[in-house]
Amino acid sequence: MKPVRKAVLPVAGLGTRILPAAKTTPKNLLNVWDRPILAHVVAEGRAAGIEHFVFIVGRGQSAIEDYFDHAFELEHNLEAKGRSAILADVTADLLEPGQMSFVRQMAPLGLGHAVWCARDLIGDEPFAVMLPDMLMAAQPGALSQAVAAHEAVGGNIVVVEPAPTGEAHKYGIVALGGAAPGFDGRLKQMTGMVEKPAPGTEPSNLFISGRYILQPGVFDALAAHARGAGGEIQLTDAMLKRLETESFHALEYVGSTYDCGDKLGLLRANVALALGDPHGGASARAAIETLLNG
Ligand code: UTP
Numbered sequence: 001m002k003p004v005r006k007a008v009l010p011v012a013g014l015g016t017r018i019l020p021a022a023k024t025t026p027k028n029l030l031n032v033w034d035r036p037i038l039a040h041v042v043a044e045g046r047a048a049g050i051e052h053f054v055f056i057v058g059r060g061q062s063a064i065e066d067y068f069d070h071a072f073e074l075e076h077n078l079e080a081k082g083r084s085a086i087l088a089d090v091t092a093d094l095l096e097p098g099q100m101s102f103v104r105q106m107a108p109l110g111l112g113h114a115v116w117c118a119r120d121l122i123g124d125e126p127f128a129v130m131l132p133d134m135l136m137a138a139q140p141g142a143l144s145q146a147v148a149a150h151e152a153v154g155g156n157i158v159v160v161e162p163a164p165t166g167e168a169h170k171y172g173i174v175a176l177g178g179a180a181p182g183f184d185g186r187l188k189q190m191t192g193m194v195e196k197p198a199p200g201t202e203p204s205n206l207f208i209s210g211r212y213i214l215q216p217g218v219f220d221a222l223a224a225h226a227r228g229a230g231g232e233i234q235l236t237d238a239m240l241k242r243l244e245t246e247s248f249h250a251l252e253y254v255g256s257t258y259d260c261g262d263k264l265g266l267l268r269a270n271v272a273l274a275l276g277d278p279h280g281g282a283s284a285r286a287a288i289e290t291l292l293n294g
Contacts, residue, residue: 001154004147004213006121007050007128009041010114012058012105017262026061027261028132033273034280036067037260039093040273041132048143050128053100054121056114065102068095110232115214116222124216126150129235134210135269137276138255142211145253149187150213153180155247156239158190159211161257169199171207172236174250186252192243193236195229206250208236209257218242 015022021030028038042053055064071090078087103117115129128143136142136159146157163171177189194203212235221238228234239248258269274284 001151002125003049004126004128004150005050006052006054006125007045007130007143008054008056008115008118008122009038009045009130009132010056010105010111011038011061011064011132012056012108012114013111013261014108015261018266024060026057026064029063029067030260030266032135032258032260032266032269033277034089035093037135037266037269038064038132039067040135041130042068042093042095044136044141044143045128045130047141048128048147050143051099052121053095054118055100055102056105056117057102058105058108065100068093068100070094110228110230110234112222112228112235112238113225113233115235116219116225116233119216119219119222122216122219126213126215129212129214131210133259133261135258135260136210136253136255137258137272138253142209142253142255142257145255146211146213146251149180149183149249149251152182153187153247153249155249156215156218156242157213158193158239158248158250159209159253160206160250161209161252162205163207168202168205168207169197171196173197173202173204174206174208175203176206176250180249183251186254188250188252190243190248190250193240195234195236206252209253211253214239215242215246217246 011028015027018027029036032040075087101121105114105117142159146159149157160174172193172195174190175192177191179185180187218238221241225233226237228237259265260269275281
């Protein structure tokens with residue numbers, strides 16, 4: 001079985017839910033506690049063994065490329081001033097030469113179209129898709145958990161989690177078959193997917209969160225450029241097509257997800273990561289308590 005070495009990170013969406021903040025700053029560079037959302041997600045990918053990150057970008061997003069590259073003047077200044085701890089923190093996020101590629105989506109035609117744009121760079125091997133809006137705090141990371149599932153059962157892996165009570169109809173929900181051995185029963189054969197099922201018709205309460213491991217055959221399904229919900233080229237439609245011939249498993253991962261494409265989700269992520277920081281957590285808690293006690 002080929003290992004999962006490459007990840008596609010689609011960042012070319014318009015980010016309407018988080019405007020005007022995302023008007024001039026790519027939304028994935030908005031901050032969560034100590035670094036941009038995207039830096040947290042790339043760190044999760046590196047921990048899972050990803051060697052090459054393929055960013056699907058739109059216009060005005062060149063700051064993403066700069067973030068993962070050297071900033072020689074800044075680094076030189078920090079070094080000259082003896083600010084070695086900050087320098088180490090800044091350079092910790094740099095990717096190695098050859099570890100990142102950028103593909104222009106040119107028009108935001110949907111998540112499926114964004115993934116399809118990576119077809120030549122992925123080639124004929126399984127790959128990860130990481131939705132960078134979704135900050136998934138977990139130990140081991142969500143993608144590491146998915147890679148372990150892929151090593152166990154192969155095929156396609158979709159990371160899922162329980163929808164809030166009574167809200168399953170707002171999400172892409174999976175239908176499940178039998179459990180695979182191990183994984184405490186959290187790895188199950190996936191038999192179907194339905195986008196925003198009518199209340200009461202949900203096949204489960206588990207929704208597709210933000211990490212996938214896909215086989216390259218999905219590019220054949222995406223090549224049809226079929227428009228789905230909202231007039232967009234949907235990744236779930238292409239996955240449904242592949243489900244006819246390929247194995248899919250849903251992994252209920254262990255961790256906490258924050259949807260940073262939404263103002264409240266971004267706030268929750270900031271508070272959660274601040275409180276969980278072994279160095280700054282106590283001061284963050286004191287600051288939040290002061291605010292709450294007015
Ligand atoms: P979203 O559904 O969050 O869409 O996309 P969006 O446009 O970013 O945000 P809203 O809903 O308008 O606020 C999920 C992920 O897929 C990427 C987005 O950047 C986001 O990371 N995406 C979506 C693309 O790269 N291209 C697209 O055409 C659509």
